[in-house]
Amino acid sequence: MSLLPPYRKIIHVDMDAFYASVEQMDNPELQGIPLAVGGGGERGVVAAASYEARKFGVRSAMSGVLARKNCPHLTFVKPRFTRYKEISTQIRAIFNQYTDLVEPLSLDEAYLDVTKNKKNFPSATILAQEIRQQIYNEVGLHASAGISINKFVAKIASDVNKPNGQKTVPPEEVLAFLEALDIKKFYGVGKVTASKMYNLGIFTGKDLKEKSSEFLTEHFKKSGKHYFDIVRGIHLGEVKPDRTRKSVAAEHTFNTNLTSEIYMLEKLEIIAEELSGRLLKPNISGKTITLKIKYSDFTIQTRSKTLPYFVKDKSVLLEQAKDLLYQEEMHESVRLLGISLSNLNTNTIEKEEPVEFQLKLEF
Incomplete structure (x- = not known):
């Protein structure tokens, strides 16, 4: 199995510290200072951190207490998901000026397939530069980008020159790029998997590439075949703007386990607001609300x-999540809460568009 054409030209655009950057843009007093979006109280959690705060070790999903310990002069602001959604819509409109093949991953990142684009321009690298500049000119925010032959490599590349930068990995450099990469930099390889790979002597892409498909399947089950392919630059997933969304979810993991339902209700309100903000299209709603609970012993419930009507408003999501919370008693302290909305009103049929030509593309 080898890396062969036809190649697509994929751009992964990732907004830099999106929530925090929006807050700094809207409030000049917050510019240039360590800023966290989220709760700074005893039970608060950081949803996003500005780059000024990241210098002090403040990261998303960190408890507000630890964040203040790392950065005593940290400023906290409450998240405004309605505003983030508004900005995200503006950015999406810019993407659509270049291609209709746009696949949003969240409010602040998306894949763009520019193999054939509305500008009829051959260089994906220059298109990425133009898109980032247009976002800054029209919206006022910085974005980073990764450009390569598939979504997997583009996603990794977008993180290389953050913030406000981009990285192109052309076809002839893909394999060397992946071989030199620390295994924890591979998109989708979390801390647990990375630790397991380290124990197996897999520290870089080169180490991973030396392992057989049978070896990886033995140790990582179905994911083994995925790891075998991606380190060889093989990732056939297409950019699908019209893919059917089966559910939309938001969840938070807590540094300190929750034992009181009062604290859980506070967290559910934040999660419900975030879930409401993730409904990118105004016409997306759903009938089935699911509460996810992960306990301190790591069991998941x-x-x-399911309601007889479609819902999407934060107040309804929160009300139903509260009812589910009180449905039965907790048997352990809680380390994660999540709310998802499924049984959606989206009936879009996925369409796959083949690349119709085979030639060496200018990146």
Whole structure:
């Protein structure tokens, strides 16, 4: 199995510290200072951190207490998901000026397939530069980008020159790029998997490439075949703007386990607001609300309720999630809560568009 054409030209655009950057843009007093979006109280959690705060070790999903310990002069602001959604819509409109093949991953990142684009321009690298500049000119925010032959490599590349930078990995450099990469930099390889790979002597892409498909399948089950392919630059997933969304979810993991339902209700309100903000299209709603609970012993429980009508408002999501929370008693302290909305009103059929030509593309 080898890396052969036809190659697509994929751009992964990732907004830099999106929530925090929006807050700094809207409030000049917040510019240039360590800023965290989220709760700074005893039970608060950081949803996003500015680059000024990251210099002090403040990261998303960190407890507010630890964040203040790392950075005593840290400023906290409450998240405004309605505003983030508004900005995201503006950015999406810019993407659509270049291609209709746009696949949003969240409010602040998306894949763009520019193999054939509306500008009829051959260089994906220059298109990425133009897109980032247009976002800054029209919206006022910085974005980073990764450009390569598939979504997997583009996603990794977008993180290389952050913030406000981009990285192109052309076809002839893909294999060397992946071989030199620390295994923890591979998109989708989390801390647990990375630790397991380290124990197996897999520290870089080169180490991973030396392992057989059978070896990886033995140790990583179905994911083994995926790891075998991606380190060889093989990732056939297409950019699908019209893919059917089966569910939309938001969840938070807590540094300190929750034992009181009062604290859980506070967290559910934040999660419900975030979930509402992730409904990118105004016409997306759903009938089934699911509460996800992960306990301190790492067991996971889900509780669902299907309504006779479609819902999307934060108040309704929160009300139903509260009912599910009180449905039965907790048997352990809680380390994660999540709310998902499924049984959606989206009936879009996925379409796959083949690349119709085979030639060496200018990156």
